[in-house]
Amino acid sequence: MESNNGRIRAVIFDIGGVVVKSPFIAISVYEREHRLPANYINVALSKKGARGAFQQYERGEINYEEFVDLWTDELNEVEQNNAAYRQYLQRRNLDVHMILPQETQINGSVLFAQMMELAQTPNDCVVELIRWLRSRGYRVAALTNNFKNDTVSVTVRNELLVGLFDEFVESSVVGLRKPDPKFYLHVCNLLEIRPSEAIFLDDIGINLRAAKALGMTPIQVEIDKELDAVKAVKNIIHSCGALSPKI
Known part of the structure; x- marks a missing residue:
């Protein structure tokens, strides 16, 4: 985990291994x-x-x-x-x-x-983090390598993830996948942010390295250590100053 010490405006989440079980x-x-x-x-x-x-x-x-x-x-x-x-x-x-x-x-x-x-089992602490971020004015997106016409993935997305994110960006829809830099830049354009204004969470090292190369702040989510990643995000948010402080 590294911080760019800049102003964070958005947090971008992988799905499998981050928002749901790996x-x-x-x-x-x-x-x-x-x-x-x-x-x-x-x-x-x-x-x-x-x-x-x-x-x-x-x-x-x-x-x-x-x-x-x-x-x-x-x-x-x-x-x-x-x-x-x-x-x-x-x-x-x-x-x-x-x-x-x-x-x-x-x-x-x-x-x-x-x-x-x-993929049907959510990581509850990460889901709560997403809700916490949105309640404080941060833009939140999913950036996922997924599959077209996969009934299990579609069911999970519909029942768990609809409404959770501002943007839900899928490799099977866009035709790009991590770690292609164009995929990361695509979600940044949708969020109307610079890469340096985003925290990026993923469980795969090559995906995190690609995000870091673009200027994002990467946080690796390890199996059974999701709460550590949640704390890391909040530490960065607090160190950068809240966008819209709420009691």
Whole structure:
């Protein structure tokens, strides 16, 4: 967490892992149940970069059926995933002799459903923070990498999030996704602020680094430490001075 010591006018929130429970919890459970190394699926998810199935789905470029088929194929590319995972271990000085899968049977449809199920559980302290900010005159936005025509995500948004934010910006609608700087600038334009006038909360390091590079004040939200992030936001707000103090 870092502060730009400037005037804050808006706070921008990721959804999954910030406003609602993290899908990474479901990924970790799936890995343990199927005896996969920790973070193996995350490495497989990210190894193809912006052209991966998950990333295409978040930009609304493919439909659910196309996504599930393509993602399942990617998750079961054992040779490529093992090579990417070895590089991951080396970068972090972890045990490079870890036993890796000889074959996998990762079901992309089942895994995705488990990830989306967690999206129905709000982090209550973050929801209350959003309401607190709006009551004091701050602009509040969601900036989320999400999915078009996903019934679970739509249900969560309709029942939990409608009316909570001034702006709700979705990758699947805009056709951009974090960490693309244009996605961050898009929400700033909607809020009519400079990036330096925003606090940005996310659970993923690369997304926070992109926000910081634009001049935003980044706060990382860790699993089961959401209250720490709430306190960090309020500390920054109080240090910068309230927009419209209320008793």
